Amino acid sequence: MEFFIKISQFLLSLSLLIVLHELGHFIPAKLFKTRVEKFYLFFDLKYSLFKKKIGETVYGIGWLPLGGYVKISGMIDESMDTEQMAQAPQPWEFRSKPSWQRLIIMLGGVTVNFILAAVIYIFMAFFYGSSDVDANSVKGGYAVYNPVLQEIGLKDGDKVLSINDYKIEYFSDIRKYILEAETMTIEREGQQQTINFPVDFLGQLSASKKRGLIELRPPFIFDSFQENSINEGVDLRKGDIFKTINGQSAEFFDEVVSILQTLKNQTATATVERDGALISRELQINSEGAFELIVSQSLNDYQDAGYFDIIQKEYDFGESIGVGLDRFVSQISSYWMQLKLIFSPSTGAYKGVGGFMAIFDIFPDTWSWESFWGITAYLSIMLGVLNLLPIPALDGGHVMFLLYEMVSGRKPGDKFMEYAQTVGFFILIALVLFANGNDIFKAFFG
Structure with a gap:
């Protein structure tokens, strides 16, 4: 069941991001009367799980969940349709449109990614507010x-x-x-x-x-006894806070674990705080160095016991806009910094690059809409930033060549674009293999 919940969140988030990203290309293309031949969720290598032609566009779902695409007429993209490019340009083709229109079409995907992330953060601030520890x-x-x-x-x-x-x-x-x-x-x-x-x-x-x-x-706050606990008859109540064991500080879980490992199969005197007063209790320790107690894991219990203050804030819609946009800008800045570190070999950050398994592992094994939308927003930023990298075959590569054309007044030749697209494709394949190879290595040897 846990795997089903994780994979459901993963596929739903991935599908949403892909469809909206490609919609960002599709809408301006249609507005500028550019023919879109295909609109696909996932890749349809050899065959499709579903497809239907509506008007001039085939809408479909591929079987390979590694992304998605829109195929725009008269554009050198991952389809490498050189046969079409060898024919005379047609007015409905991408290559026949002014450079500013082509630039808007290519930036449409990442624009939607960034808008989506910002909108999610705004509505998360409005619906969930914010909670943090001072x-x-x-x-x-x-x-x-x-x-x-x-x-x-x-x-x-x-x-x-x-x-x-x-x-x-x-x-x-x-x-x-x-x-x-x-x-x-x-x-x-x-x-x-x-x-x-x-x-x-x-x-x-x-x-x-x-x-x-x-x-x-985590402080060591008693909650209940384990089943058939060796200390079942001891007078401990829910909320009792441990202070010492045999005179040694034992207020926190790490302290208790360390002490008990030296007292296996022995009896110890524990001092606990109850309603502001200190009391002593004799407790047995089993052969594994444990009291056989269940301790509280509630942040609210920790706060009530005075270990920290939780700051809970709620926002009206106007305030949510500012809070959401602040979080959006902060997350973009953070991800750019991570990319900078990844591309600096001396940091070794490239070793942490992960693929689909790493993304899958981000999702919790229990369903939480708050977590789902937070992760989806961050992945949307990640998708937008990565697509802006000036690598041929990515949106950023197309944008790079379009900017060159707009500045120089010279359009790169079709042959050059074909070669660049091929090089970019192999770079992307290498990056995908490296990232997912890291996942596999960690799974078996990490």
Whole structure:
């Protein structure tokens, strides 16, 4: 069932993005009376799952879910229809249109991608508002899950104050800026320290088997007993907050786990806080170093216990526009930064490039419309930015040649465009193979 939910979200998001991207080319093409021969979701290599001709356009669904396309008459694209290009230009063909019209047609796809992302973020702000943890209110610092961060010098309990020149105001800021981190200022035991990140930090992250980074540090708050727990008869109540075990600090989950590993098959004295008072309880520890208790994982419980403040905001529609656009601009900036790092070999960020499996893994295994739309918006930005890269066969490649034509007044020859398209096609194939090869390597050896 979990796989079905993930694959459903993946295919729905991918289909929506592809159809709307291609619609961005289709609509201006029709407005400028340019013939569109095909409009396809997915690729129809050899055969189609569905197709129907309406007017002059064949609409269909291919069997290969690697994208989609519109085939515009008189345009050298991935179809490489050289036979049509050898004939005299016709007034309904792409090549017969003014350069400014062709530019609008080619930019239509990425324009729709960016508009879609902005609209999604605006409506998400309106319907869901925003929820974040006030970084200044965090008690006990953060949990550091990734061994790469631990090797750099971070420890459980460190409080992140800034990354590079960005002051951390909310917990989400850490996730936002850490991938481009060069320095991080932390507070440890009341003292500020600066952690320097290696140049190949992203490469090391990509090679790490653990995917977690820095998370909120969970306190050890009792919820209930496991079935047939060895401590079933002990007087513990839901909401009891652990403070010490045998006199050692045991307020957070990482502290408790560390202590219990040294006390297997023993009995320990735990001090817990209940209604503001401290009480002691004798607890047994099993052979695996566990109390056999279930602890709370509720952020609201953590907030009620005073470990941080959750800032919940709601917006009217006017405010949502500003909030949504701010998030849109921030996400574009973040993705451009990631691309810059990927194309800088010294960072090792290219090792983290993923294909369809990496995108599939982003989706949660439970259905959440909020998560679905947030991921779809980000993928729409990603699709728009990638399509703007000046690689022949991508929209950005066509735009590059059109701008050259508009500036120089000379149109690149058909033969040159055919060769450029072929080179661009092989570049794209190489990138797809590399990205999906990374997925396969991680699946078997990561």
